[in-house]
Structure formats: structure tokens, C-alpha cells
Amino acid sequence: MNWSLSINKDWEHLEERFDWVVDMRNVPQDSIHHAEGDVAIHTQMVLKALTDATSFQRLNREEQEILWTAALLHDVEKRSTTVVEDNGRITSHGHARKGEFTTRRLLYEFGIPFQQREHIAALVRYHGLPLWLMEKSNPVKALLEASLRVDMKLLSALARADVLGRICQDQQELLDRINFFDAYCEEQACWHSRKSFATPLAQFTYFHKDDAHPDYIPFADLKTNVVMLSGLPGMGKDRYIKKHYNDWPMVSLDAIRREYKLKPDDTSATGWAVQLAKEQAKEFLRKRQPFVWNATNITRQMRSQWIDLFVTYKAHVKLVYIEVPFKTWLAQNSNREHAVPQAAIFRMLPKLEVPCIFEAHDVEYCIAAP
Known part of the structure; x- marks a missing residue:
């Protein structure tokens, strides 16, 4: 591996080098879900929870770098999406999707290789999926779509660090959701590798039609x-x-x-x-x-x-x-x-x-x- 967003991973160095890290300061979070404080505090806690995990230490160097970079950037666009609602609650709807675009732009400009960059961007995009999968209108399709873009084990590790890197009363419930997510990936055959479809046409049809089944093999009638x-x-x-x-x-x-x-x-x-x-x-x-x-x-x-x-x-x-x-x-x-x-x-x-x-x-x- 010959790439890295930053060899020096000290937070003070990251703030000196990247203005978007500085932007994390004083971006508020809802105290019910993030009693630890602002986005900068949360992100530092996530990085520590991630790198302290035994599962992280067992990864190869490139997987570690991908996961660490995704953790650093996972809430990068809370800076632009955070609002205080009329009832006083703080929300940041859309920060993961917008964060994917920002991550892609930043890593492209920094020269991070294409495959690694896109993996990191997708991890940022889907980092909340293990927590909210069953609230999707079609959980299976949401899961399989993510599996074609990210390593689900890395996604699970990022979500787990995201939960451990915060102070909240429902932490154990959130961790239980991630455990369920892991088991659901096993059940849907996308835990050890991306979901495999019988043919490229079968894959396209499944994601192109609302009522398609992942095991359906359509007849190739293309002209x-x-x-x-x-x-x-x-x-x-x-x-x-x-x-x-x-x-x-x-x-x-x-x-x-x-x-x-x-x-x-x-x-x-x-x-x-x-x-x-x-x-x-x-x-x-x-x-x-x-x-x-x-x-x-x-x-x-x-x-x-x-x-x-x-x-x-x-x-x-x-x-x-x-x-x-x-x-x-x-x-x-x-x-x-x-x-x-x-x-x-x-x-x-x-x-x-x-x-x-x-x-x-x-x-x-x-x-x-x-």
C-alpha cells in the first residue's frame, strides 16, 4: 500500500492540515444521542474506539487505512446539515449522503486511488445503515445495494465505533442493532463477500424493478x-x-x-x-x-x-x-x-x-x- 490521507494521525496535526477537520469544532449534536459534545469530540472518540478494537488491529494495513479515513470523514457534512428544530432538538438529516460527495471530492483532489476512494466514500454514505436498516422501505434491497459498494464487515466495524464513540442512554440497544445487521448479512449471503447474482441482467433487473427478487433470472431479450x-x-x-x-x-x-x-x-x-x-x-x-x-x-x-x-x-x-x-x-x-x-x-x-x-x-x- 502506498497511499494515506495522513501518516500523522494526531488530531492537532489533522486540524492544522485540514480545514474541514477544524469545521467539526462547535458543530452541535443532540444531547440525547450525543451527550459527549460537538462533532469534533465525537469524531475523536470514534477514532479511538475504532483503533482500540481488536477487530481493527487484525485488519491488514490497507483495510485499516480505509476504515480510519471513513471514520474521520463520516460526519464531515454535519457542518452543513445541522439545524436546531423549533422544539429545540438538533438534527443533521442528509449528512451521510452529502458526506459521500465531499469525501469523493476531497480524496480525488488528494490523489487517493480510485477503488479505495470509492470504498471510503461509500462507507461514509452507508455508515448509519446497520442502525436503521429495518426502517428502510425495502431492507433487503438496501442491504444488497450497500453490499455491492462496501465490505460489510468494515461497515459494521465503522457503525460499532460510531456507537461506542458517543455518550447515550441507548448505546446497548444500538449495539444490538449492529449485531442483528451482521446476522442479517449472513442470512442474505453478503457478509463474506458482495451479493452474487446469477447474471449481470439479473443484477440489473433486481435494482431496476421494484418487485424483482434477487434470485430471479430474467430471459435475455435484448435487441x-x-x-x-x-x-x-x-x-x-x-x-x-x-x-x-x-x-x-x-x-x-x-x-x-x-x-x-x-x-x-x-x-x-x-x-x-x-x-x-x-x-x-x-x-x-x-x-x-x-x-x-x-x-x-x-x-x-x-x-x-x-x-x-x-x-x-x-x-x-x-x-x-x-x-x-x-x-x-x-x-x-x-x-x-x-x-x-x-x-x-x-x-x-x-x-x-x-x-x-x-x-x-x-x-x-x-x-x-x-
């Missing part, structure tokens, strides 16, 4: 192919297409904007370009002509609406995520013919959701080495 690109501007999507799909027709929002001289910040023009691109895609789908869908597609919501369209026409969808290291990205964007202003791409970076492996029939990660 055409669509390759969807995903990545921030300047990552090299056009280069990838030229290398691998140069002879395929392409639907490109950027190409439409350039052809019709539309400004990227013109909302009405963008809406018109999207509709034109949609009609072009439908024409290829009706003809069962394979094509490439070239756009940034950096959010899951954006990707899902297009994948839904393609699947309606019985297309096999291959989703390709493109990424290069942070400094390479900045250089590539500034050197491209149609460069996006740096301020604009920096606004897009915190919104990036790296595609999950269940979002399409086939998901490929094209990650350039540092």
Missing part, C-alpha cells in the same frame, strides 16, 4: 446496444470513443450545442438540445442501430432517466465511466479545443456520483493510473 459515457468535462470521453467506438454513430449534447451555437449556460437552449438528442437516440433505437450516448452523465438521476429510455427499447446498456488523476484532468480540460471554464468544472466536481455496478447491464471503469 440492440447502447454505450453510455459518464465523466466530468475534460476526462477524455471523446478520446475513448475514438479509440473503441469510432465506427459507431454518436449522440452528443456537446456536438449539438456546437452545431447550433448554443450557450452551455442557456437553460432553454439546453432543454431544446436534450430533446433533439432524445429524438436522435429514439431513431437509432427504433432501427435497432447500436450507438454511443456521449454526455457528462455525472449524476445517478440523470443516467437513470436515459437508461430507462434505452431499456424500454430493449437495448443492452453499457455504462463507461472515465476518470484521470486530478492534475491531469485540469491540464486536459485547459488544453482541449472546447475547454470548460475551470470555475464551471469545479462546480460540477462536488456533484459527481460515480456509477454503481448495478446501474446498467454492464459497467466499465476506465481509470487512468496516476
Whole structure:
């Protein structure tokens, strides 16, 4: 292992180095669940509970680093989501989801390797799942989705440290919930490894349909192919297409904007370009002509609406995520013919959701080495 967010893990050093660690000071927490004090105090207690655990000490170095970094960042966005309700209670709804985005951005800028970064970001996202799993509308699907993104044993260890690193009256009840979570993972065959599906189509169908069963094996009745690109501007999507799909027709929002001289910040023009691109895609789908869908597609919501369209026409969808290291990205964007202003791409970076492996029939990660 040749990466680390910080070799020196002393809290004072972390505060000197990272402004987001300083931000944890004086972020209040509800005294019923966190009588220990603010987020900074809680995070230090979590880190101590984690590193003191025998289970942590038995992990290999990389697993320890992943888990320690996730623990440091697990409540990073309580700074932006904490509110005092009218009744005096303190809440921080959405801090885990927002924390995933912040974690991804920070670790990308620091050069943490892709797989480790995404594992840490997912641990931050799901760190409360072992406590609240059975309150989900579909606990099994929530569990299996998490299992495709994180090591459930590490997730359980993080949740346990999160509980031990606080002062509350219901601590034992929370620990019992984590024990139940561990047993439920065993029951759903996702404790020792990620949930295994019979086929990629079975995996996609399960997460794409509300009433699907994880053991259901659908009949493969796909008629055409669509390759969807995903990545921030300047990552090299056009280069990838030229290398691998140069002879395929392409639907490109950027190409439409350039052809019709539309400004990227013109909302009405963008809406018109999207509709034109949609009609072009439908024409290829009706003809069962394979094509490439070239756009940034950096959010899951954006990707899902297009994948839904393609699947309606019985297309096999291959989703390709493109990424290069942070400094390479900045250089590539500034050197491209149609460069996006740096301020604009920096606004897009915190919104990036790296595609999950269940979002399409086939998901490929094209990650350039540092």
C-alpha cells in the first residue's frame, strides 16, 4: 500500500492540515444521542474506539487505512446539515449522503486511488445503515445495494465505533442493532463477500424493478446496444470513443450545442438540445442501430432517466465511466479545443456520483493510473 490521507494521525496535526477537520469544532449534536459534545469530540472518540478494537488491529494495513479515513470523514457534512428544530432538538438529516460527495471530492483532489476512494466514500454514505436498516422501505434491497459498494464487515466495524464513540442512554440497544445487521448479512449471503447474482441482467433487473427478487433470472431479450459515457468535462470521453467506438454513430449534447451555437449556460437552449438528442437516440433505437450516448452523465438521476429510455427499447446498456488523476484532468480540460471554464468544472466536481455496478447491464471503469 502506498497511499494515506495522513501518516500523522494526531488530531492537532489533522486540524492544522485540514480545514474541514477544524469545521467539526462547535458543530452541535443532540444531547440525547450525543451527550459527549460537538462533532469534533465525537469524531475523536470514534477514532479511538475504532483503533482500540481488536477487530481493527487484525485488519491488514490497507483495510485499516480505509476504515480510519471513513471514520474521520463520516460526519464531515454535519457542518452543513445541522439545524436546531423549533422544539429545540438538533438534527443533521442528509449528512451521510452529502458526506459521500465531499469525501469523493476531497480524496480525488488528494490523489487517493480510485477503488479505495470509492470504498471510503461509500462507507461514509452507508455508515448509519446497520442502525436503521429495518426502517428502510425495502431492507433487503438496501442491504444488497450497500453490499455491492462496501465490505460489510468494515461497515459494521465503522457503525460499532460510531456507537461506542458517543455518550447515550441507548448505546446497548444500538449495539444490538449492529449485531442483528451482521446476522442479517449472513442470512442474505453478503457478509463474506458482495451479493452474487446469477447474471449481470439479473443484477440489473433486481435494482431496476421494484418487485424483482434477487434470485430471479430474467430471459435475455435484448435487441440492440447502447454505450453510455459518464465523466466530468475534460476526462477524455471523446478520446475513448475514438479509440473503441469510432465506427459507431454518436449522440452528443456537446456536438449539438456546437452545431447550433448554443450557450452551455442557456437553460432553454439546453432543454431544446436534450430533446433533439432524445429524438436522435429514439431513431437509432427504433432501427435497432447500436450507438454511443456521449454526455457528462455525472449524476445517478440523470443516467437513470436515459437508461430507462434505452431499456424500454430493449437495448443492452453499457455504462463507461472515465476518470484521470486530478492534475491531469485540469491540464486536459485547459488544453482541449472546447475547454470548460475551470470555475464551471469545479462546480460540477462536488456533484459527481460515480456509477454503481448495478446501474446498467454492464459497467466499465476506465481509470487512468496516476
